[in-house]
Amino acid sequence: KAGVTQTPRYLIKTRGQQVTLSCSPISGHRSVSWYQQTPGQGLQFLFEYFSETQRNKGNFPGRFSGRQFSNSRSEMNVSTLELGDSALYLCASSLVTSGNSYNEQFFGPGTRLTVL
């Protein structure tokens, strides 16, 4: 079974631009979570999507948004990029089977975003 894939793997943007990152979960996984990793803050939760609905959102400004498609693929968008948005963006998928069940998360390789 193919793992979680993320595209692109590397991206360079300038301040003020916007960016869209893509994540394809493991086949059959319906939950996709996004995380930001920076040297200063470590890993932080951005948001989680399940069945095309955002179930939870981290403490990030509205410039960070996402969506999930009917095939469970997810995209996240960052508008009006700032220097501080330079980070590794990771997505993870999990097989959620029922309301409160908890499952292992499988991480993608990440997209390294550099904002100049």
Added chain:
Amino acid sequence: KNEVEQSPQNLTAQEGEFITINCSYSVGISALHWLQQHPGGGIVSLFMLSSGKKKHGRLIATINIQEKHSSLHITASHPRDSAVYICAVRPTQGGSEKLVFGKGTKLTVNP
């Protein structure tokens, strides 16, 4: 204060040594994860625990729910174990996969 605290931040060991990394958390959780991150960024899930102890090869993870504490042990450490080890908890919430992470422990195992 962070919800998840790891210690130590950095750890250097000689090949063959027994290693322990600790994780304490302050919130109610439904699960705790131990993750491994190698240079380059890829994250691998090592364990997911809600109680007791799990073992996989040379790795052992334990959790004490009452004390809100977990440990990751590596027996007979090897240079290929050099990586950042991250503790993450899933706070008790209905049906959410959100994880809260510790800052990580950078392990270097010298030959």
